[in-house]
Amino acid sequence: MGPIQTVEERCRKCYSCVRNCPVKAIKVKENWAEVIHERCIGCGKCVKVCAQQAKIVTESTGKILRMLDGEQPVVAVLGCSFPAFFHDIRPGQLVSGLKRLGFEEVHEGSFGVELLVDTYRRLIDTPADFPRITTHCPTIVDLIERHYPHLLKNLMPVVSPMVAIGRFIKERKGAKTKVVYLSSCIAGKFEIEAEPVADAVDMVLTYQELAKLFRAGSIDLPRLPETPFDGVPPERGRLFAVTGGPFQAFGIEADFFNPDFLATEGQENVLEIIRDLAAGRITPRMVDLRFCTGGCVGGPGKSNRLTPFSKRNLIHKYYQNPQAPYATAAYYQAPGPIPRLDRRFSNKYHRLDTPSGQSIRQILQSTNKFVEQDELNCGACGYDTCREHAVAVYQGLAENDMCLPYSLKRLEEDHVKLAQKYELAQRALQQEYGDTAIIGRDGSTLEVLNLITQVGPTPTTVLIRGESGTGKELTARAIHQKSQRSDKPLVSVNCTTLTDSLLESELFGHKKGAFTGAVGDKKGLFEAANGGTIFLDEIGDITPKLQAELLRVLDIGEIKPVGGTTPIKVDVRLIAATNKNLEEGVKEGWFREDLFYRLNVFTITMPPLRNRMESLRELVHVFLDRASKRVNKTLVGIDERAIASMLRYPWPGNIRELQNIIERAAVLTQDSIIRLENLPVVFSQLMPESADGTSTPADNGFRSQREKHLNQVEKNLIKRYLEETGGNVSLAARKAGIPRRTFYRMLTRYDLQGAEFRGKKPTHPTP
Numbered sequence: 001m002g003p004i005q006t007v008e009e010r011c012r013k014c015y016s017c018v019r020n021c022p023v024k025a026i027k028v029k030e031n032w033a034e035v036i037h038e039r040c041i042g043c044g045k046c047v048k049v050c051a052q053q054a055k056i057v058t059e060s061t062g063k064i065l066r067m068l069d070g071e072q073p074v075v076a077v078l079g080c081s082f083p084a085f086f087h088d089i090r091p092g093q094l095v096s097g098l099k100r101l102g103f104e105e106v107h108e109g110s111f112g113v114e115l116l117v118d119t120y121r122r123l124i125d126t127p128a129d130f131p132r133i134t135t136h137c138p139t140i141v142d143l144i145e146r147h148y149p150h151l152l153k154n155l156m157p158v159v160s161p162m163v164a165i166g167r168f169i170k171e172r173k174g175a176k177t178k179v180v181y182l183s184s185c186i187a188g189k190f191e192i193e194a195e196p197v198a199d200a201v202d203m204v205l206t207y208q209e210l211a212k213l214f215r216a217g218s219i220d221l222p223r224l225p226e227t228p229f230d231g232v233p234p235e236r237g238r239l240f241a242v243t244g245g246p247f248q249a250f251g252i253e254a255d256f257f258n259p260d261f262l263a264t265e266g267q268e269n270v271l272e273i274i275r276d277l278a279a280g281r282i283t284p285r286m287v288d289l290r291f292c293t294g295g296c297v298g299g300p301g302k303s304n305r306l307t308p309f310s311k312r313n314l315i316h317k318y319y320q321n322p323q324a325p326y327a328t329a330a331y332y333q334a335p336g337p338i339p340r341l342d343r344r345f346s347n348k349y350h351r352l353d354t355p356s357g358q359s360i361r362q363i364l365q366s367t368n369k370f371v372e373q374d375e376l377n378c379g380a381c382g383y384d385t386c387r388e389h390a391v392a393v394y395q396g397l398a399e400n401d402m403c404l405p406y407s408l409k410r411l412e413e414d415h416v417k418l419a420q421k422y423e424l425a426q427r428a429l430q431q432e433y434g435d436t437a438i439i440g441r442d443g444s445t446l447e448v449l450n451l452i453t454q455v456g457p458t459p460t461t462v463l464i465r466g467e468s469g470t471g472k473e474l475t476a477r478a479i480h481q482k483s484q485r486s487d488k489p490l491v492s493v494n495c496t497t498l499t500d501s502l503l504e505s506e507l508f509g510h511k512k513g514a515f516t517g518a519v520g521d522k523k524g525l526f527e528a529a530n531g532g533t534i535f536l537d538e539i540g541d542i543t544p545k546l547q548a549e550l551l552r553v554l555d556i557g558e559i560k561p562v563g564g565t566t567p568i569k570v571d572v573r574l575i576a577a578t579n580k581n582l583e584e585g586v587k588e589g590w591f592r593e594d595l596f597y598r599l600n601v602f603t604i605t606m607p608p609l610r611n612r613m614e615s616l617r618e619l620v621h622v623f624l625d626r627a628s629k630r631v632n633k634t635l636v637g638i639d640e641r642a643i644a645s646m647l648r649y650p651w652p653g654n655i656r657e658l659q660n661i662i663e664r665a666a667v668l669t670q671d672s673i674i675r676l677e678n679l680p681v682v683f684s685q686l687m688p689e690s691a692d693g694t695s696t697p698a699d700n701g702f703r704s705q706r707e708k709h710l711n712q713v714e715k716n717l718i719k720r721y722l723e724e725t726g727g728n729v730s731l732a733a734r735k736a737g738i739p740r741r742t743f744y745r746m747l748t749r750y751d752l753q754g755a756e757f758r759g760k761k762p763t764h765p766t767p
């Protein structure tokens with residue numbers, strides 16, 4: 001685990017970390033962008049730029065408190081940049097604060113610089129045929145070890161001042177002493193883990209973490225008295241934190257005209273110099289590099305509003321007038337051995353596969369980039385060019401979706417697809433349930449309509465009873481539409497179509513692992529209907545266990561998912577329907593009495609069709625119209641004999657059966673009229689012999705009147721089609737949706753000829 005972590009749930013995939021990471025050490029996953037530790041150089045850019053604070057530095061505050069509580073003495077070393085970060089208090093007050101936290105001694109890290117002076121001087125004076133790169137900035141060391149390994153030999157084989165002072169303290173005070181380095185530098189946390197220097201410093205804390213410790217311990221630094229430092233007072237080492245500081249400290253005379261010594265800082269300058277060095281374009285003797293803008297004072301570990309220039313100023317001031325009291329312990333004053341200061345570096349380069357031109361092309365094409373002009377190089381993905389992004393996709397660091405123009409295009413396409421699907425679903429729904437009007441003017445239908453109007457707007461539970469096909473579901477829909485919940489969902493469940501256990505999980509949902517196959521949490525239909533209405537059809541068929549659960553919902557408005565322990569509040573109106581005799585169920589024990597009474601608050605009983613025959617004609621005509629649309633035929637009427645037979649039929653399947661029979665007849669009829677022959681045979685059998693032609697004179701008179709009337713309607717219609725098509729019989733038949741041969745038969749029957757209509761204007765358009 002590296003020092004920079006991602007708080008996954010905070011990451012919003014804005015790619016700002018990808019964009020700002022100088023070494024592209026960020027991998028974008030499906031839901032968040034994470035740091036690839038093998039590539040990370042600890043510069044902290046991602047931490048700084050993440051507006052969501054999804055990138056954080058691994059906290060060591062808990063660990064330090066445990067260390068301070070331990071047996072071993074713990075020594076604090078303040079990094080050379082501290083005067084730029086704790087400028088509003090005196091150094092001695094900072095020492096007091098640290099001692100209050102429990103540190104036994106406090107040192108200035110700049111003394112570590114001075115420990116290195118001789119080694120540096122020796123190396124500088126030793127001729128080398130390659131430029132030397134200073135190694136005190138851990139980010140620079142990581143950059144070269146992990147990304148420019150061919151420059152490894154250029155790294156000066158010397159430890160950093162932090163390691164030098166760490167070893168010095170341990171040597172003088174005792175090997176068991178714990179050394180904690182306090183700094184603005186996140187990469188220091190990386191450095192102390194590196195095997196060649198792992199013995200020197202036990203922990204690195206950022207100034208930000210330190211500030212947190214002071215806050216947690218209610219240590220108010222400005223109110224504290226001053227306490228002297230315990231280490232050795234440094235001199236020019238105090239300039240080390242700013243650009244050029246190391247040259248001052250090591251006595252190197254670098255000036256503008258001397259190309260032998262170069263010093264620079266900041267990501268861009270550093271990367272440019274490294275590339276120049278790698279390409280051999282410049283050959284100085286020594287290069288001092290610091291990754292952060294302004295040098296160590298630009299480190300990311302503590303935010304404050306000062307610019308690198310004002311921080312530099314604070315370092316200068318402190319150097320000129322330190323005002324830092326010192327009470328150096330005797331064991332640091334005595335001459336003693338200088339700690340080991342040499343260091344080796346290793347190749348940590350993590351090679352990523354390089355894609356072929358063909359692979360890059362394929363990836364570009366998969367994000368709609370077929371020609372060069374398609375490569376917008378907009379940078380929204382975090383990579384400067386589309387090709388760099390394609391390479392990252394190949395290497396598994398990035399995803400196609402990161403491309404903004406591509407994602408927008410996909411969204412647009414998805415939007416169109418969804419809109420089409422929505423429209424289709426709407427149409428299907430309309431066909432299935434579109435006609436919610438309750439047809440009928442007979443006394444019992446009017447009574448049902450009246451009850452719907454009364455109960456609709458109330459929250460009352462409704463029980464709808466009646467035979468199958470009498471319109472129980474239609475009534476439930478009408479109640480929902482009349483309620484204040486009409487803009488919320490109406491969820492219909494047929495309780496007989498699912499097994500008991502499935503029905504339970506369907507209604508109340510389930511928790512992951514509740515049963516085999518429950519691979520994740522699933523919401524139930526009660527939750528889906530929250531705020532709206534649930535219609536439980538065939539409620540008489542549910543098991544006693546479900547009856548008990550249902551009672552609980554009705555009583556306390558809570559459901560419990562299968563396998564769950566926490567109840568969930570729901571606000572759902574219940575409408576139930578049954579064609580069973582629930583009273584009998586109560587008596588026989590298969591239906592709970594308490595549930596029966598909870599359901600039976602307001603009951604609507606649907607009359608069977610045989611008891612509302614006055615409405616049959618109306619129903620027939622409405623269903624004829626609907627069937628016309630569904631089967632795409634123009635149907636103008638129904639033969640009176642067919643109606644007469646229907647009036648004699650008992651309709652066991654009720655209105656649903658009537659609807660189906662009309663639709664079937666609409667399919668079967670050869671012309672625009674439904675006749676007795678188009679109905680199932682049982683209807684012909686219901687007609688008395690005389691009805692087929694030899695009926696009573698009264699009947700006969702009525703029937704022939706009606707037949708005449710219908711024939712006249714049919715003839716007029718045919719004439720209109722012919723007028724519209726200028727006498728073109730084939731076209732007229734097509735417009736009428738009638739087979740040509742049938743149309744011709746009709747012409748003969750009505751003694752009409754296409755030629756009569758040539759050149760005639762239509763009087764009325766056909767319906």
Ligand SMILES: Nc1ncnc2c1ncn2[C@@H]1O[C@H](COP(=O)(O)OP(=O)(O)OP(=O)(O)O)[C@@H](O)[C@H]1O
Nearest residue numbers: 437438439440467468469470471472473474655656
């Ligand atoms: N009064 C009516 N007016 C118009 N259509 C009706 C009427 N009654 C029923 N229907 C239609 O008849 C069909 C059956 O109605 P519905 O499904 O509501 O009956 P049901 O009593 O719930 O049947 P089941 O008990 O079998 O579930 C539906 O297509 C419905 O639109």
